[in-house]
Amino acid sequence: MRSIAYAILIGLIGAAMLHIVLVLGLPRFSAEDAYSRVLGLFEMDSFFPLTRAPGTTGLSDDDPFLRVAVCGFSVAGGPVRFSAGGDVPFWSFAVYDSTSNEVFSMNDATAVQRKLDVIAATPRQLTELRKLPSDALGAAILVEMRDPEGYAVVRAMAPTQSFEENARDFLAKASCETFRAEN
Structure with a gap:
């Protein structure tokens, strides 16, 4: 006992x-979660390319065949449009909420004409977007964000040195901006 x-x-x-x-x-x-590290880049609403060596945030691009860029964003002020295009053998894209849960992902094989065109918005904003004429949205894929803040990751493949410039150009031209419909 x-x-x-x-x-x-x-x-x-x-x-x-x-x-x-x-x-x-x-x-x-x-x-030290991923979202806090992305916010530490001080680059909201634009893609920030990661480097091989971890920066002050601890984020790095450690895959030898992929070049990576991240963008912190908020849909509180309006929908956010992500776009990119270029001549790379493969690209992938993912949207995460502020708790680092994946909300949406795609790659070049599932994109229209191999171009990235995604609009993230709150449920209410999506309702308004669906009322717009179809040409205002183009071929954009609409993604619902229940959490107004999050981050996006875009990766471009550079399997050999000859693709390096194309991959870096793809990431440099990638955009992450508040969407404004032209009426």
Whole structure:
């Protein structure tokens, strides 16, 4: 009986210590999530190319065959349009919310004419966008953002040195801007 009580006491003390460590350590881990790191780039509403060496945010482009750029954005002030095009063998695109959950992804094989054209918006903004004439949106894919803030990642493949310039050009021309419909 005494050993059972001792085991329970040790278990409770261990659980309390673990709880204290987790509670005290949580702010450190929550400040280092991907969204916070993207915001640390100070580049809202434009794609920021990542480098091989991790910068001050800890974000880096560590794949030898892909060039990567990220864009932090908010749809609170209006829908955001992502676009890019160019001559690369492969590209991919993903939208994440502020908790780093993937909301949408696609690549060149699923895009119209291999061009990136996506508009992210709140449900209410999407309702308004759908009322616009079809030529105002073009071939844009509409993506619903339940969370008004997020970030987008675009990757361009450069399998050999000869594709390097095209991949960097693709990322340099990629845009992440508030969408304004011309009436």
